[in-house]
Amino acid sequence: NAGVTQTPKFQVLKTGQSMTLQCAQDMNHEYMSWYRQDPGMGLRLIHYSVGAGITDQGEVPNGYNVSRSTTEDFPLRLLSAAPSQTSVYFCASSYRLRDTQYFGPGTRLTVL
Amino acid sequence: EDKVVQSPLSLVVHEGDTVTLNCSYEVTNFRSLLWYKQEKKAPTFLFMLTSSGIEKKSGRLSSILDKKELFSILNITATQTGDSAIYLCAVVGNNDMRFGAGTRLTVKP
Numbered sequence A: 001n002a003g004v005t006q007t008p009k010f011q012v013l014k015t016g017q018s019m020t021l022q023c024a025q026d027m028n029h030e031y032m033s034w035y036r037q038d039p040g041m042g043l044r045l046i047h048y049s050v051g052a053g054i055t056d057q058g059e060v061p062n063g064y065n066v067s068r069s070t071t072e073d074f075p076l077r078l079l080s081a082a083p084s085q086t087s088v089y090f091c092a093s094s095y096r097l098r099d100t101q102y103f104g105p106g107t108r109l110t111v112l
Numbered sequence B: 001e002d003k004v005v006q007s008p009l010s011l012v013v014h015e016g017d018t019v020t021l022n023c024s025y026e027v028t029n030f031r032s033l034l035w036y037k038q039e040k041k042a043p044t045f046l047f048m049l050t051s052s053g054i055e056k057k058s059g060r061l062s063s064i065l066d067k068k069e070l071f072s073i074l075n076i077t078a079t080q081t082g083d084s085a086i087y088l089c090a091v092v093g094n095n096d097m098r099f100g101a102g103t104r105l106t107v108k109p
Helices: none
Strands: A004-007 A010-013 A019-025 A031-037 A043-051 A054-057 A064-066 A076-078 A087-094 A107-111 B003-007 B010-014 B019-026 B032-038 B044-049 B056-058 B061-066 B071-076 B085-092 B097-099 B103-108
Touching (some): A019 A031, A043 A064, B019 B032, B019 B103, B044 B061, B071 B085
Parallel strands (some): B010 B103
Antiparallel strands (some): A031 A043, A087 A107, B019 B071, B032 B085
């Protein structure tokens, strides 16, 4: 099993550009989520999904969109990148919200 | 507002020392508390706690939850340089999992 995969591993964007961070899991998990990690701030929840077709906002949703058309995939879209979105992004999944979450390897994003 | 506070934010010890990491929380409709270890990449799971007073143990690591006082501790005995990492506490509430800022542990030889 691949577990949770994320692409790309690294990305550099210019201010105003848009892009999509990909996340996929092959464990048939219902719950998927996106976090950003900044120094000294731990992991902050951006968006999450409790199943295909259902998404909701987390702690820091502004500037990001998500969709969940299948159980496996949960892409994160940056609509118009800003330097404040420079961060490391992690995707995670679990059977249910309260279960152990499995994390992808992360995407390091730099916005110039 | 839900929050998770970890202390200390950083800690430097020598091999063989015992450390205690703290996690306090205020979360609506508490469901579980989880500890993760993060080295260079993604966090890896250590423990999940749902009941007060029941110690979870794995080798030199152990953890316990106090749901009355709203905190958990993570103990590491006989620390080794391989224990150097960021330790993250996360609490599951109504709809999401909220993380603390983490404790950066450095173990010197």
